Amino acid sequence: RLLSLASERSMIHGWLTATGRLQGRLGGTAFLKQTWTSRRPVQITIEDGKIFHVPVITKLLSVMNLPALLQGQIDLAEKGLPFDRLKLVFSVERGMIGIKQFLLDSPVLKISGTGRYDLVGDEFDMTVAASPLGSYTALLKRVPLFGTLLAGERQGFDTAIFSVSGKAEDPEIRYLPAESLATGIKGTAQLAFDILVNAITLPKEAFALTEEALGEGDDEGPGAKARSSFE
Numbered sequence: 001r002l003l004s005l006a007s008e009r010s011m012i013h014g015w016l017t018a019t020g021r022l023q024g025r026l027g028g029t030a031f032l033k034q035t036w037t038s039r040r041p042v043q044i045t046i047e048d049g050k051i052f053h054v055p056v057i058t059k060l061l062s063v064m065n066l067p068a069l070l071q072g073q074i075d076l077a078e079k080g081l082p083f084d085r086l087k088l089v090f091s092v093e094r095g096m097i098g099i100k101q102f103l104l105d106s107p108v109l110k111i112s113g114t115g116r117y118d119l120v121g122d123e124f125d126m127t128v129a130a131s132p133l134g135s136y137t138a139l140l141k142r143v144p145l146f147g148t149l150l151a152g153e154r155q156g157f158d159t160a161i162f163s164v165s166g167k168a169e170d171p172e173i174r175y176l177p178a179e180s181l182a183t184g185i186k187g188t189a190q191l192a193f194d195i196l197v198n199a200i201t202l203p204k205e206a207f208a209l210t211e212e213a214l215g216e217g218d219d220e221g222p223g224a225k226a227r228s229s230f231e
Contacts, residue, residue: 024036087103112193127188
C-alpha cells in the first residue's frame with residue numbers, strides 16, 4: 001500500500017523487494033527534489049503483480065493497441081496487466097534519475113528500457129523495447145509495429161522500440177521504426193535492446209540482485225532492505 005501515499009489511484013499490486021539508500025534535504029515540510037542523491041544504485045523488484053496505472057507502460061500498451069487486441073482475453077482496464085517480475089535499477093544525482101535498467105516480464109509481452117528522468121523538471125529521456133514472447137505471441141505478432149531485430153549469432157527477435165519523453169503523468173511515446181534500426185542500433189536504443197535480449201536468453205541472471213546495488217555492508221542495518229506486499 002506504499003504507493004497510496006503518492007497517488008489515490010491504484011497503480012501496481014505485487015510483492016516488493018527494495019535495496020539502496022536515498023538522501024536529500026528537507027525544505028519546509030517536503031524534500032527538495034534537486035537535493036535527492038543515491039549513495040549507490042537503488043534496485044527495486046516486484047513479483048507476481050498487476051499494473052493498473054503506470055503512465056509510461058499504460059500509454060505504451062495503448063500505442064500498440066493492446067487493450068483492443070486483447071479484448072475478451074484480458075481486461076487491462078479492470079484487471080490490470082499481469083506480470084511475473086518487474087525490475088528497476090537506478091541512481092539519483094541531484095534530482096536527475098539515471099535509469100540503468102528497467103525490465104518487465106509479463107505473460108503478454110516483455111519490456112525493457114534505459115534512460116533518465118529529470119525529477120525537478122519532470123521530463124523523461126528514455127528508450128524502451130518491447131517483444132511479444134509470452135502466451136499471446138501469435139496474436140501480438142500481427143501488430144505492425146513489431147519488426148525482427150537481430151542479436152548475438154544473428155538470432156532474431158520480434159521487437160518494437162520507442163522513445164519516451166515529456167511529463168511523468170502524460171509521457172509522449174514515439175515509435176522508432178524497426179527498419180531504421182535493424183542495420184545499426186546504437187545509443188540508448190541499443191542498450192534497451194540488449195537488456196531485453198538478456199531478459200529473454202538469461203532470465204535468471206537478468207532479474208537477479210546486482211552486487212553493485214547490494215553494496216558492501218554499509219547498509220546492513222535495519223531498513224537497508226525491505227520486503228512487503230503492497231498495492
